[in-house]
Amino acid sequence: xxxxxxxxxxxxxxxxxxxxxxxxxxxxxxxxxxxxxxxxxxxxxxxxxxxxxxxxxxxxxxxxxxxxxxxxxxxxxxxxxxxxxxxxxxxxxxxxxxxxxxxxxxxxxxxxxxxxxxxxxxxx
Numbered sequence: 110x111x112x113x114x115x116x117x118x119x120x121x122x123x124x125x126x127x128x129x130x131x132x133x134x135x136x137x138x139x140x141x142x143x144x145x146x147x148x149x150x151x152x153x154x155x156x157x158x159x160x161x162x163x164x165x166x167x168x169x170x171x172x173x174x175x176x177x178x179x180x181x182x183x184x185x186x187x188x189x190x191x192x193x194x195x196x197x198x199x200x201x202x203x204x205x206x207x208x209x210x211x212x213x214x215x216x217x218x219x220x221x222x223x224x225x226x227x228x229x230x231x232x233x
Contacts, residue, residue: 111133113131113133113206113224114224116129118203118229120230123197132187141162143206145179145190145204156215157170157190158170158173160179160181162211163183170215176192176195179191188205192229200231204223207221207222208221
């Protein structure tokens with residue numbers, strides 16, 4: 110069974126930082142492109158960032174570029190999202206996703222496996 114489990118969410122004041130983790134099992138992690146998506150209350154789920162097999166290529170949504178950093182540790186089957194300079198508009202449920210393949214992709218439909226999400230709340 111393929112399973113992705115997010116952790117690290119919580120409540121933080123604007124300007125603060127959080128680090129999310131996504132632990133993967135049941136897949137060849139080093140051959141999966143990994144990504145983070147998020148869904149704010151009353152809004153559609155949106156792409157945040159993605160990372161290639163070895164971590165050499167990353168791609169960020171404009172809304173988080175310069176503030177968020179994605180990384181992965183294939184030995185630990187884990188992908189991370191470091192979030193700095195958080196804003197109230199970053200408040201959302203954050204989801205980890207994975208797909209076999211080569212290129213990073215912003216399309217939700219290209220990802221086969223999803224975690225249950227972790228809540229991030231940023232107060233003003």
